[in-house]
Amino acid sequence: MADDLPCCETKFFLYVLIVIGLVTFAGLMAGLTLGLMSLGLVDLEVLSKSGRPQDRNHASKILPVVKNQHLLLCTLLIGNSLAMESLPIFLDKLVPPWAAVLMSVTLILVFGEILPQAICTRYGLTVGATLAPFVQLLLWAFSPIAYPISKVLDWMLGKGHSALLRRAELKTFVDFHGNEAGKGGDLTHDETTIIAGALELTEKTAKDAMTPILKAFSIDLDRTLNLETLNAIMTMGHSRVPVYYRNPNNIIGIILVKNLLAVDPDDSVPLRKMLIRKIPRVAENMPLYDILNEFQKGHSHIAVVYKDLNETKETMQKTKDIDNLAIKSISHDVDTTFSKADADQVTKKSPPSTPAFKKKHRGCSFCILDLENSPIPEYPPNQEVVGVISMEDVIEELLQEEILDETDEYVNIHNRIKINMNASQEKAPESNSIQFSSIPPASADSGPPLVRSVSTPTGQ
Incomplete structure (x- = not known):
């Protein structure tokens, strides 16, 4: 009860520190659960090999921690549950029961869930790399309970289910990173086009x-x-x-x-x-x-x-x-x-x-x-x-x-005209227009160019 522990004594301040520590610990567990579990193994491997120097350092520290995702998940959830269940017990010694329930819910909701998860969502890589040694210690401390549960999850759900993008998804992912998409990507139009062509080439035949x-x-x-x-x-x-x-x-x-x-x-x-x-x-x-x-x-x-x-x-x-x-x-x-x-x-x-x-x-x-x-x-x-x-x-x-080679004759099937590359280049200094000529009838010994497909050129 609240009257069991007088205010402004040493034990009172000790309980206050314990309450603050439990809220902080619960917030760390909730934030790390969202921050670390949202980092895929594939994303971390990419960052560790081709990211910025700081991101490479962070990813190399986090990879050993998130390698066994089910063990990490069980450890963080066990720590979070212990902190949240212990908080009302210590608050009950400081304030009345109704106030203990109200304060525990408020503290856990604001400082143990919303604020930590918002920070770890934005700076998950940095926070995860900084607290990686602490998480390793928790993995060892909670292993008697977390390890058996993680093995059951591995048996039920499978182990190491890293998400890889399919071919169509990867193509869309590349398009989003193009500078024409307006999402802040730095890939040019030619780069996205060539990557998309390479992805589609496996589905095309002769x-x-x-x-x-x-x-x-x-x-x-x-x-x-x-x-x-x-x-x-x-x-x-x-x-x-x-x-x-x-x-x-x-x-x-x-x-x-x-x-x-x-x-x-x-x-x-x-x-x-x-x-x-x-x-x-x-x-x-x-x-x-x-x-x-x-x-x-x-x-x-x-x-x-x-x-x-x-x-x-x-x-x-x-x-x-x-x-x-x-x-x-x-x-x-x-x-x-x-x-x-x-x-x-x-x-x-x-x-x-x-x-x-x-x-x-x-x-x-x-x-x-x-x-x-x-x-x-x-x-x-x-x-x-x-x-x-x-x-x-x-x-x-x-x-x-x-x-288009120098000697190619490129056929526009819509206007039924032929563009001669040599004539166009010779005429270019004099006029901005392209020189056109009608298509002559094909003879028995000659035909259209070997590698020219009948289509409309880009920009014509």
Whole structure:
């Protein structure tokens, strides 16, 4: 009772200090419960490795404490409960019972819950790092009670359930950090676009980025390199040109335009006498990441996209992962598909004598077509060529923007006009407008650029 303890004596002030200590301890437990438990393990690991120097120091101190989250939660709640339950007992010795209840509720609510949690929510990292040694001491002191309870929680709810963002959530998270979102982020538009493109690239396949075969420029193997043919190749502005045999869909290889520099148009050299490289073949459902990894090996920067006519939609879904693992190397797959005997002959035999303009190949020998000693490869009847894909197509999907080269002719499908990059650049000093010209009819030997998709450029 209140009259059991006279005022202004030593014991009275001792009880007052105990009450203040219990309120402070309860406030620390409540604040640390909210502050430390709100810090995810992933967030702390990110801060400890790539945060500011002060944040790295704080995160490294907090990580050992929050590593076992259930043990930390049990310890803090036990300490908070002990303080709140003990407070009315000591207040009852100082004030009447009704005042003890009123004061305990008020003190716990204001100084033990609201104020500590508000501070720890704002400065949780700093407060948690400062009190980390004290929390470690509590973990050891309350371990006989908290440890068994934490093990039961681990068994019931699982241990170490750190929240990782899914792909779509991560993309939205990056958008929020862009400076265009108006939330204080410092990522530029190009940075957020490239990150979003990299996240979306795993869901895109060769069919999404390829150039349809009807719009791809290619040249017949039986043609001669006269002035007309060379002009057609140079006009397109490609560094590599697909070569087909008889049927435009039967693309057997590619020729590097730089190898044509030494060709004299008056000699009318047959194209089959030139150095023709094998072209890889990929399925239309092959992920772009796998295609990009194969392009990085350097065997080829262009691949033919085919469609399996015998493959149903149900089979495609079931065997998608198996196909991705089976096509480990495009170059070896092409070599096996075209002709296994072709590879054996090329690796075992030395190449025959070639004209002076047919430069010696510096790379792998199995990447070159041996038209003199091996049959011309043909596609199986169950495979239909639907397009071609280049490394530039994959990079454009990654950047989510068109890459316009100096010789590109970019088609605006809405106005049915064609933008010539050379004409635009020459006209730019004289006028701010872009020079347009009408689209000429496509001929049998030429077509739209290989890697230009038919769309509207940004800002046009």
